[in-house]
Amino acid sequence: MNELLRVEQLRVRFPVYGGVLQRIVAWLPAVTDVSFHIERGETLGLVGESGSGKTTIGRALVGLLRFTAPEVAIEGHAWFTPSEQARPIELLSVFDGRERRKLRELADGLSPHELRTRLRRHIQMVFQDPLASLNPRLSVEQILAEPLQLHFPELSKSELRDRIAWLLEKVGLQPEDRFRYPHEFSGGQRQRIGLARALATHPDLVICDEPVSALDVSVQAQVLNLMEDLQEEFGMAYLFIAHDLSVVHHISRRIAVLYLGHLVELGSADEVYFAPLHPYTRALISAVPIASPRHKRERIVLRGEIPSLLNKPSGCPFHPRCPIARAECAQFVPPLEEKTPGHWVACPYVD
Numbered sequence: 351m352n353e354l355l356r357v358e359q360l361r362v363r364f365p366v367y368g369g370v371l372q373r374i375v376a377w378l379p380a381v382t383d384v385s386f387h388i389e390r391g392e393t394l395g396l397v398g399e400s401g402s403g404k405t406t407i408g409r410a411l412v413g414l415l416r417f418t419a420p421e422v423a424i425e426g427h428a429w430f431t432p433s434e435q436a437r438p439i440e441l442l443s444v445f446d447g448r449e450r451r452k453l454r455e456l457a458d459g460l461s462p463h464e465l466r467t468r469l470r471r472h473i474q475m476v477f478q479d480p481l482a483s484l485n486p487r488l489s490v491e492q493i494l495a496e497p498l499q500l501h502f503p504e505l506s507k508s509e510l511r512d513r514i515a516w517l518l519e520k521v522g523l524q525p526e527d528r529f530r531y532p533h534e535f536s537g538g539q540r541q542r543i544g545l546a547r548a549l550a551t552h553p554d555l556v557i558c559d560e561p562v563s564a565l566d567v568s569v570q571a572q573v574l575n576l577m578e579d580l581q582e583e584f585g586m587a588y589l590f591i592a593h594d595l596s597v598v599h600h601i602s603r604r605i606a607v608l609y610l611g612h613l614v615e616l617g618s619a620d621e622v623y624f625a626p627l628h629p630y631t632r633a634l635i636s637a638v639p640i641a642s643p644r645h646k647r648e649r650i651v652l653r654g655e656i657p658s659l660l661n662k663p664s665g666c667p668f669h670p671r672c673p674i675a676r677a678e679c680a681q682f683v684p685p686l687e688e689k690t691p692g693h694w695v696a697c698p699y700v701d
């Protein structure tokens with residue numbers, strides 16, 4: 351096994367403010383005890399309804415959460431092994447809500463600052479709305495030059511120009527596009543710029559948060575194909591976050607399913623998509639229209655609404671809506687169990 355990233359017991363809680371003094375009155379458990387790993391070069395799909403914690407997981411891993419929620423409480427561990435390094439770097443190590451974020455290298459030699467810069471180079475992010483994530487005042491050339499100059503300061507001016515031209519070609523844009531600004535492009539083209547920017551530093555992992563959700567279906571397919579081609583050529587892994595299950599099934603090797611911040615199922619893309627085991631995944635998948643006569647599906651309609659995170663049910667978070675729930679389900683949070691090799695399900699009552 352060639353492990354790139356390992357996340358253990360990640361827990362993220364956001365403060366809820368109230369009263370005239372705007373004190374913290376409660377904590378919103380956005381992500382609870384989530385563990386998974388990503389292998390080098392693979393695509394792990396992360397699915398779940400709106401608010402299930404997908405974006406929060408991605409942002410926690412790249413250290414972005416503090417910008418939007420300074421008082422967020424993060425707990426858990428994550429280790430990351432860049433390609434040129436044999437041993438993992440501790441990416442995330444925080445306890446008890448008080449931040450003790452450490453970038454500790456298990457092999458000696460680099461300062462924390464050097465490590466942080468290196469990690470930024472190896473883990474990139476692509477966002478749903480490229481217009482919001484690309485600086486509107488910078489031309490494409492400037493947007494792509496930024497990461498290149500930061501991470502490869504030794505590049506000469508002409509090498510930089512060559513590298514930018516090469517990146518544009520890799521993502522299917524024209525050399526002249528370097529002089530244009532983000533607003534002058536279509537949505538699909540903008541996402542190509544976002545991909546070029548992510549690719550610029552030769553990352554090992556690209557966290558893609560709903561990268562095609564804002565695009566027309568025909569453009570979605572083009573961008574997905576491009577992402578697959580780039581992965582084949584450069585070998586980076588994707589954490590592919592989306593709520594569209596057919597898109598995720600198409601691009602992923604494995605799929606992880608989130609419900610109210612809990613990981614409820616994790617397995618190969620085909621198993622999770624064609625033979626889901628967790629009652630929640632079954633309901634989610636049963637709602638996806640399929641065109642294959644080999645696989646028949648009956649629509650499972652769940653009772654009730656998805657509960658608020660502030661009133662998260664005790665025990666298994668899914669039990670109030672679960673068709674096979676028993677009294678015990680309210681008592682304890684079921685751990686992920688490996689039902690068949692590589693297929694993990696957080697429910698003791700399915701086989």
Ligand SMILES: Nc1ncnc2c1ncn2[C@@H]1O[C@H](COP(=O)(O)OP(=O)(O)OP(=O)(O)O)[C@@H](O)[C@H]1O
Binds near residue numbers: 403419
């Ligand atoms: N900065 C924040 N401050 C407070 N609460 C937040 C913050 N960011 C996210 N949340 C809450 O955490 C929960 C998980 O949000 P998150 O954005 O991770 O969901 P998601 O699965 O990405 O949903 P979507 O599919 O809509 O993008 C939500 O209830 C959300 O309201």
Ligand SMILES: [Mg+2]
Binds near residue numbers: 404405406559
């Ligand atoms: Mg999101």
